Amino acid sequence: MSTKTAAGQPAQADTTQAAPKSGRWRRRRRSRPDDPGSDVIPIEMYGLKRGTTTVLTLVCVLFAIFTLTPIAWIVINSTKTQANIFETFGFWFARPFSLFHNFALLGQNIDGYGTYAVWLGNTALYAVLGGGGATVLSAFAGYGFARFRFRGSRILFYLVIAALLVPITAITLPLYLTYAKVHLINSIWGMILPSMVTPVGVYLMRVYTEVSVPRELIDAARLDGAGELRIFFRLALPLMVPGLMTVLLLSIVGVWNNYFLPLIIFSQNRLYPLTVGLGLWAERAQNSGNTELFPLVVIGGLVTIIPLIALFLILQRYWRSGLLLGSIAN
């Protein structure tokens, strides 16, 4: 299954990319090792005119504007007072410039609904422990499934895949009811433990291990008398790093953006992650007349998305090369 998947192709392409290519097909632009785009067939080969490029670039610009519109709006409006958010044009700045004032309010407990700074800390904690745990478990499980054959390993793996089918919302309420029995309501572990279970991560790491950790290498190490743990930590793990980074990225995003689970299991606002806190503020601002919360919802939303966008830009070679996103698809 896994050797046939095209999952291997981006990875293999990565290793062969260093080899010189025939100049005829080479695009006239500096090639970037992590960017498969450096390998394209020149558009003249398709019989396209240069004008087509202009038109299609324009289409891309339009969609980029659509994509960036809400981001631009939230950046601009985080600098506004409550009145100006409603009364001035949404896509231009207005006096007074109250970005720093709004920002300072994030450290305060507004109307007893909770403090943004606390939620930010909670979210970071849940994301690091949940995302980190998910990555560690996926590494062990994925490597285990890829390189060991044991009784029931096939069935166990199919069970993991089947877990992909179970809808999250259908599992969340049952989870809540179970938590009520075992006293995990309002416990951070109620949030972190389920976040550490990622069938996608296990699947990805299995596929990635098949491709990037050669069986012969492990067999050779075994002949040399290396122990299994030593083989895993010293030999396999370094080779699995790019895959693990992608799993880490995806699971951190998953935890950071999770809303339904924390919404249901936390009833104390000091435990909320950002999503639940912002949702609460938005609801209170609209329905309880706490309109001073509106600027906080806006700046709070902005501060929520900045760390993740930064993370994506820093780690872009992992998702851009599509190393693993592509393997889900194939």
Place this chain on the structure above:
Amino acid sequence: MIAPLGYAIYTSLYTSRIIGGTVFTGAGNYTETLQSGEFWNGVERVIIYAVIQIPVMLAIAFFFATIFDLGVAKWGTLFRTIFFIPFAVPAVVGAIMWSFLLEPQFGPFVHFASAVGAHNVNYFSPSLMLPSIIVIVIWEWTGYNMIILYTALKSVPRDVVEAAILDDTPLWKIILRVKLPMVRPAIVLLIFLNTIGALQLFTEPLILSYFQPNAISLNYTPTLYIYNTAIGGAQYNLAAAAAVVLGLVIVVISVSSLVFRRRGGELG
């Protein structure tokens, strides 16, 4: 994962009463769920939503993935990064931003509509609410789907495409007859994943309902129904039954897309 599910089925067979405690009611909660118009209205709504949202989003994603794969637009790397950004934005924040942008009185998009001659558009009216949600979700997820399709397109062997070019195959034929079939497994899987997601639609309508309480009912989607029945109404047993039924509906619909895939001889 299995334990909570088992406990949900167990819970769903009981009913808590204020007087008399919890009693075994067997299939009672299921009968109530299955006969609940509110529940099925929600199911119907998310199916309509999925049937529109998924094809539109995948068409846009495939269009851009093809453009970037062929390299026929400038600054492809930059555009791919921009298109992917909404994936990093939590659905809660995305829904909050769009709630402001589409707000009927002061939202800038109402001004835009007026500028092109459509006055007093209410994006949150009953008839436009679902299309608005579709736009929001398309904004959130197109980039992610595009990246996956782009990666799949990249793995189409070069020589196949070069052979087609040498045969003087027109470009649209190369795209639709050569490349599209080769990325079909990726598309089927995206349909599958997006369907599971669409049927669980929850965050966007819940946040929008904070801003527009009259436009979104407590049972707008099945997941909202479950949430409001459990948390709002404290009818945990009934909600557990509804969760089990919804889970089954989703599994049936998504598995049938996998069976379709297997029939195409493309599994694994």
